Amino acid sequence: MYQSFLSYARARYFWVALFLVVISVVIYSMQSSVTPRNGGTWLGFTLGTIGLLVIGWLTYFGVRKRRYRASKTQVEGWLSAHVYLGSSLLILATLHTGGEIGWNIHTAAYVLMILVIFSGFYGVYVYRRYPMVIAQNRGGQSREMYLQQLAAVDTDLRRTVGAAGPRVRDAVLSAIDRTAIGAGSIDLLRGRDLSLAEIPDAGGAGPKPNPGQTRIIAYLSEQLASSPGGKDAEILQNLVNQYARRKALLDVIARDVRLQWKMRFWLFLHVPLTFALWGALLGHALSVFFYW
């Protein structure tokens, strides 16, 4: 049955990682107290080698997940191991440093590794939490279906607004045309909506911000309230109703786009940081041999 990658095969790789940590602690404690504890000793070198191998294996995940014909193992198992073994590095590599921290390439490699691991932790968090939030937000429909409904509502709105006065019409059409779904990566994370609308009598030139379509709905409601009634009021009432429906759809879509991005952006840190880590790691290893 369905099983999260954290509990894959009864969390087998958690135990493997734990074993690795225990071994590392044992190696660390075997260190005689005469020489300073750091990566330069034979035991430190052993820990470093294990760490390097683990990092290499973890990086290979990017290749393995694209090996679609590989059939002996499941990608889910690899991810499970990736998460647990990656976490174990936190202790393993810290023991390897022996607590020697400074402004040098060795510490740079260590810090980069910590960043990679913590970006990964964030990834685990969003992968476990967001799918459910996204599914609940969409309520059984795909984004495609929402976009289709939005297109239908837009068509209706354009038809309805044709009968309204020119100022209302221009306002609504501008609001439709300048609706922004999605934004740049930072704006998405901050949840900013860059939608605009031309609101008459709002002071100043140019379109006004219309986040969540609130500005245009407020404008339409005002117009409705100050309308003398009759045919005009009926059209405005219709517009408010249809626009409310439009807002509801847009809210779901915008939230979906935002959530999807939040679930994914961490990879844009995790992967480049990994390559930076490899740069630092090579420098670290070479320089260590040079000094040796």
Next chain:
Amino acid sequence: MRFKVAIVGSGPGGLSAAAHAAELGVSHILLEGAAAHANTIQRYQKGKFVMAEPGYLPLRSPIEFREGKREELLSWWLDGLNKYKVNVRYGSEVTRIKGKQGEFALTLANGETVEAEFIVLGIGVQGNPRRVEAPGAAVPWIEYTLDDPDAFKDETIIVIGAGDAAIENALALSKQNRVIIVNRQDQFARAKEGNLRGILKAIDDGNVECLYSANVARVEPATVAGKSGKVVFKTPSGETDVDCNRVIARLGAVPPRKFVESCGVTFPSPEANALPELDAQYQSSVPGLYVIGALAGYPLIKQAMNQGYEVIEYMLGRPVKPADNDLLQERLNVLPVKLDVEPCLKLLRERVPMFGELNPLLLRELVLESEIKSIPAGTTVYREGDYSTSFFTIVDGEVNVAAQASGISYPVRRGGFFGEGSLLSGRRRTTTVTTTQPSILFETPGRTMFKLMSSIASVKDGINFISATRALKERFVPGVAEKDLRAVAARAKLKSFTRGATIYKEGDKGEEIFLIRRGTVAIARARDGKDSVVRLVAAGQYVGESALLRIVSRTETARAAVDVDAIVLDRDGFLELVRKDPQLVKRVQGDLQQRAAVEASLQADPRKAEVLDFMLGAGLGEATNALLIDESLCVGCNNCEIACASTHNGVSRLNRAAGPSFSTVHVPTVCRHCETPHCMKDCPANAISRSKDGAVFINQETCIGCERCKNNCPYGAIKMSVPQIKQTGLWSWLLFGAGNAPGQGGYPKGGGEIKKKAVKCDLCEGQSGGPACVRSCPTGAALRFGPSRFTEML
């Protein structure tokens, strides 16, 4: 004018007969009512692909024929007519035939008379098209054929008719025109499933307008400029009219039987589809008058062309063996007796009661389509759990049928058959069959058996009866011999329920027990005023056991989750079974206990019942292997789709984001390998088959790209695709950016016409480790299930 032979009708049969007569220098005339040869084929839609079935049959005709487009066929045939200088007269409808062998007189529509010693009738069964009978309807813009739907643009076109021809025309025309389809009934009852779905969708989407229950009242001059005329329709809500550019009327045809009877040819029965009485040489009850082709009961082009050749030979008194003779001989050579085809077929008839029921033509077809196997004792024919739907007949020897699950074991001897269970249910084999003596078996593919069963009632009844007997034995009384169950089986009835139909309702009175032969039944109980599904019952299981418990009213509602066939046994029949094996009561009680446990878990959690309901609504009841995605785990990375494409030459057969969802269950658009696959029903090339492991797959070599499977699939799981290029190696892409990214396709290099073929999920057949979509899901959100595990999944 007097000829040796007059051939009426220039269809495939007539053409071939005339060409052969011309080739032999026999004086002849070919009379065709229409203005061109092969009128039926001329009426096919432009570019229609015509098959050359049956593939095993060699062509025996001076005229060329193989599968190809309508236009190619017509030009080959015209070339043939010219090459042999066939004496053909077009526009010469024969209205009357008088006389006898040696002195026939044929009267033509223009009053002329043609005399001939022999006559070959090859006029087909299409007949002349039914015309629009209304005042003013005799205008040139009311047409009865549609040659090229793309030739019309931005016109208003009325299509009259509700059959496949009308629907296909309307759909093709609607791409560039305003189309109104006029149906004289209130629904499209006669159309094929794929066409029906197509037209209903087009009407829904507004691409085609539809007038139901409408008849042409009269035709008047146009009231709008630029139109050809106005058609006035009578509808239940009064008259309505449409100005249009043209009318395409596809109203079927007047059958030619009356004319044939007027020639003196007798028919054995008044039934509409009865065939004329003919001897083995196609000669009718009128000596010297031969009937060939569809009118003689041979609807395929190749058969008709072969008969055209043969009939001329027979007429000249030269014996020829039927075209399939050598093939049959080859097949029959596997048998230990070395006999010619005819005596050998006779022997088979005597040995195997079922074969005795077949007419000579169908028996020949069965032999040709079957694989004849001679196997030693102790060989396993198939195993419990295998997927295969072929049907086995024992010509010699004996087999033992056994099942671990039910503990049954019984012999089947010479003349008997086995394998009917999976044939009828579409499910895995429930028994293992092993030969106990050296045996000769006929293995017949499912599609051939279905054809036989629908043609010959006694074969169908025989198979149904034996299947019911064995099903009762297997399910209820394994210890009782088959022959002791015949009386009970004879009481049982076979009932079919279409998807969604109610088998019985909670509170109904009823004492019948339903043993499900095919499909899945959903059991529901009323809860808060609405039905909620508590259990799914698969083929091989039974519902309605209250008969045993003496509960008079049903305590649950049973509905067909998909199309269901059930063996229905009344209370007395069931008690008869109990008398034969008193232990049955205990076993049924055991089943009840198990069921109650499943139901309790579902009833305790109404959400589960809702999800189950949703899954049935999504058509999963007929799935054998469906991909379901747990949305609480899916991160939308699309690795499943990329994996699918990457392992299938760049074309994904899976659309993850599409498809319905409910709660956290998502049903993506991909093949679910139905029990009785819709796609397989109507494949003209027989390119779709089911592997032993259950994967329904399309053979890319034999697929002709006709799109029928795509149209017949209710789940949109089949798509048309060009042959794809080889995938780039991962490292060269990863390091050097060479070629396409994994899972990205592209067109093959080189020009020429690229024919699209149907592709679909094949469960990664031939790759180890199971489907790539599941293997490559990083979060464990994608799993594949069979219906028996649906409830487990909840």
